[in-house]
Amino acid sequence: MDFNDILKDFETTSRSRLRSDDTLRTEDLQALTQAWIQERTIPEVLPYEEDLLERILERMRKQIEFIELNSIELQKHEREIKLLLVIVESELDRVQFLIRSYVRTRLMKIDQFSVYIRSNEQELKKLSDNETVYMERHLDLLMELYNRQFLKNLPESLQALDEGGGLVNMVEKPDLHKPVFVKCGENGMVMIEGEEVELEKEGIYVMRYSAVKELVKMGSMIVL
Amino acid sequence: MYGDLANKLILDAKRTQTLDKLPLYQQTLVRSIVRETRDLHKEADQLAASAQSQGIGLDEKVSQCQLFVTHLCMRRNKRCLLAYERLRATKLDEMLWSNVEVDKDQLNNLSQYEQEYIVKYDELLSEFKGSLSDIDLGGSLEPPSDVFIDVRVLKDAGEIQTEYGVFNLTKDSQFFVRQADVERLIQQGYLKKLS
Numbered sequence A: 001m002d003f004n005d006i007l008k009d010f011e012t013t014s015r016s017r018l019r020s021d022d023t024l025r026t027e028d029l030q031a032l033t034q035a036w037i038q039e040r041t042i043p044e045v046l047p048y049e050e051d052l053l054e055r056i057l058e059r060m061r062k063q064i065e066f067i068e069l070n071s072i073e074l075q076k077h078e079r080e081i082k083l084l085l086v087i088v089e090s091e092l093d094r095v096q097f098l099i100r101s102y103v104r105t106r107l108m109k110i111d112q113f114s115v116y117i118r119s120n121e122q123e124l125k126k127l128s129d130n131e132t133v134y135m136e137r138h139l140d141l142l143m144e145l146y147n148r149q150f151l152k153n154l155p156e157s158l159q160a161l162d163e164g165g166g167l168v169n170m171v172e173k174p175d176l177h178k179p180v181f182v183k184c185g186e187n188g189m190v191m192i193e194g195e196e197v198e199l200e201k202e203g204i205y206v207m208r209y210s211a212v213k214e215l216v217k218m219g220s221m222i223v224l
Numbered sequence B: 001m002y003g004d005l006a007n008k009l010i011l012d013a014k015r016t017q018t019l020d021k022l023p024l025y026q027q028t029l030v031r032s033i034v035r036e037t038r039d040l041h042k043e044a045d046q047l048a049a050s051a052q053s054q055g056i057g058l059d060e061k062v063s064q065c066q067l068f069v070t071h072l073c074m075r076r077n078k079r080c081l082l083a084y085e086r087l088r089a090t091k092l093d094e095m096l097w098s099n100v101e102v103d104k105d106q107l108n109n110l111s112q113y114e115q116e117y118i119v120k121y122d123e124l125l126s127e128f129k130g131s132l133s134d135i136d137l138g139g140s141l142e143p144p145s146d147v148f149i150d151v152r153v154l155k156d157a158g159e160i161q162t163e164y165g166v167f168n169l170t171k172d173s174q175f176f177v178r179q180a181d182v183e184r185l186i187q188q189g190y191l192k193k194l195s
Helices: A003-041 A050-072 A079-112 A114-119 A121-125 A129-149 A209-218 B004-018 B027-054 B060-097 B104-109 B112-131 B179-188
Strands: A179-184 A188-192 A195-199 A204-208 A221-223 B148-153 B158-162 B165-169 B174-178 B191-194
Touching: A003 A050, A003 A079, A003 A221, A050 A079, A079 A114, A079 A129, A079 B179, A114 A121, A114 A129, A129 B060, A129 B112, A179 A209, A188 A209, A204 A209, A209 A221, B004 B027, B004 B060, B027 B060, B060 B112, B148 B179, B174 B179, B179 B191
Parallel strands: none
Antiparallel strands: A179 A204, A179 A221, A188 A195, B148 B174, B148 B191, B158 B165
8 A cells, every 4th residue: 555545544543542542531431420419310220331331430540540640740830730630530520520429329329228128138148349348237136236226135036137028028129119200212002000101202290110110221221 | 104105216207207316216116015015925825825714704805806906006016116216317327418417416326226227228239239339329410500610508518629720618618510510519518509
């Protein structure tokens, strides 16, 4: 091939790679934001976004390095670097907040529904390894506390912590009938108690999570 | 009346929900509820035994009702005990998550087992927070607004070293600092953010 052709080829591939890197970054950030919103709105625990978080954490570490390298020489630098640092730090703060809130919301739900999650294979798959370890140990600690505090002094028939029947179920399940706000991606229909409800594209609705669960999972509806 | 003691416990728990710190652990109340439950259990066994020995009689509905109520009371007592303990444990968890120091007064208000629970849960938390060490999982759950903020010192805390210099924290002095650095001190109550 001609030398010029090789150069042109190299330029286009490297530029397209850069562009896709940038778009990947923005997409990832949007995905994180959406995952955060979903986790906070939806009553049940959602599958853990392992890969997404890994990528973002990796970039975060690079950003932290960048900030540290540049702050050491702070006195010598122009105002531009200082402004750049402030902007980079602000963004870093925000991403950290998103991840923090995401993880803490999940842990709150896990703590609430521990006994239920533990007994259900499907729910267990949604947790990361760290979260599973946390849940098991926390449950152990709590049971130890209850037992030593009073449970072992009660008659044996009352010592179970996962009684089902009776007036109140001891195992707390996520309330899938909680209403959520959703926005439609495309026209569709939902079945609610035997009736079909038509959904328009770009329309915003509030309905029970149980009705729209499948559509949200498929991605044709976004939770607000 | 059966269940009155449990009621008292629940009222205490309800009051605790609005407090910042946990009140004294109701050791005697808990013990009496446990005793009441054991007595109820014995009664229930006796009722069941006598119902069997007497066979089906005119009092069938009455004795069935008696048995039923006894069982319900036992279960209610258990529920109240668990709810009380769970509430206290949850409050302790929250404190540990936000890195709030559990001071001597608070420790004295806890039962022996609760104190052990704190130590172990703190361990669990440190491990978990350590796995994502770049992000301070115990940090603020409010979205960050500014990079730099004005803070006022609430109590003397000596000298604090940050990347940007040393700050001498004397009461009522004001500083303009990076939010991320001082978040921990704000959580622990040494600094107050000025809006």
